[in-house]
Amino acid sequence: MSRTVIVGLDGSPASLAAAEWGAREARLRGLPLTLLHALEDWVPSYGYTLPPGVADAPEDEGEPLTHEVAGQLAERHPGLEITAKQGDGPPLTVLAGAAQEAEVLVLGSRGLGSLTGFLVGSVSQAVLAHAERPVVVVRPGSWTEGDRLSPPDGSGARSEARGPVVLGMDLSRPCDALIDYAFGAAAARRAPLRVVHGWSMPPAYGFDPALLAPEVRDGMAAGTATALGDALRPWRGKYPEVQVEEECSVGQAAVHLVESSVGASLVVVGRRIRRSAIGTHLGPVAHAVLHHCAAPVAVIPHP
Template identity: 50%
Template sequence: MSRTVTAGLDGSPESRAAADWAAREALRRGLALRLVHVHEWQPYSSVYAPLAGAVAAVDPDAQRQWAESVPRDAAAELGGRHPDLEITADLVSGQPAAALAAAAEESELLVLGSRGLGALAGFLVGSVASATVAQAVRPVVLVRAGEKGEDEHRPDLDGLVSQYTPFRDVVLGIDLTRPHDDLLAFAFEAAMLRGTGLRVVHGWNLPASYGYNPAAVALDLEHELTGAQARALTQVLAPWRAKYPAVEVVEHSLTGGAAHHLIEAAADASLVVVGRRVRHAAAGLHVGPVTHGVLHHAKAPVAVVPHD
């Protein structure tokens, strides 16, 4: 069975934005789109009816009808806008994060929504999305509420954005202590599919032996360390530049926290790509501090690529 681009739907505005992004990505990749709504059946569930001032039971049949309508209605809307796109709509019962992670296993990538909280607060990655990202074995893309197709593109000479102008760059965050082929391949492929450039951001800090005062480092030694980091980044990227000659690559080896630099770069990106090291520990599932910060504050869609 060929893989699909899969979008998780819950009826919210952010999940509809995610489904729209997933449809565009499926067309770029020449894949089918799968829409999945996961519902935990609760036959004895109830809701508070404020106008009636009472707690009212939810009709199980009405609950099922609503659940079935979520992916079906989204498929009809997206099919009308993208008539050449093959779309399937599925209703799955179970625990949402586990079911979505299972759906991701059969997919090229999984797309989920995240809620916007404003410029200062960043974005809210819900518990289901966070848990899914932390356990999925395939790439997961988080799309903020309100994301539109034209947001991925550069403004024209009049400052207007549309789907007819070139794409903004793809931004890749990389840790040179653990560069992984899956992460690099995803980022280069994303840039190639969009016909745009790839900005690679590597954040690094001075060795702990120098303490927390950069001024204590001699200028010539700082230049030496900076040059060594830049050369290491170039060396890691060299075979990928050769494999994807059409992708223009710009390298940024910067001192300071990687998350801060990536969040800044995301302001003018079509997609930010970060990694998640798969850990099999009793302490639970984690995404790492850099990826966590980017997920909660980057303005662009964020792809989290799991790797060993």
């Protein structure tokens, strides 16, 4: 089935940044771009009456919006196939449904500053928790440093990005879909791939690592680094053009990923697909990275 890069568009600065990022991603991957606006039926609240001469519902601005943005993107990205669509229903329902048909769904998030992180938003967070395809969250102005693409020339040639792609790796549950996405993103950008793995000392030494003999600590570190290298070896062979940097550090994975995100073109993390009576959730690492990373974040669902 032919897939596309889909952008959720609502006219906010965050969604416009997501649209630009999505257009560049579509160019890099040689895919069409779809701009999607969710049109939810407007129903007056109980007891509310409209003045005489006023229409029963507010004028729909979704179609002019998507076509205007599509036109602007077409000027900046000649040759890119762009489609503007509207979906009837609540944004969560429309976007979650679209994600199932997308190569990647791109959403925007409003920035709040480096100290407080940024607001993912209830709709974006709900889509992230339900989607079973990759979803990328873009923060306005956050990706321009790490993802400097050469101006489009209409030739269809791939552009270059200077910032690395950062992958959060869990050696206890390595996931092929997650690793493949990160390597593919780095290859498309002709950028290096930085693989970050955070590991912990045994619980007995968690409060005071100094109690662990240096040779034992060094041996554990070497063993973890070897395990990471072994897990990545097949992917190095599949993507020989990708330069890989491996980082194994003691401590929380989310902290190391946030630190590594500075100047990155993309951060890739996984989300386990869990179905339970209490609903779905993102997981602590994905949640922390989404709220504090400076770069766009791709969340890849996996079993």
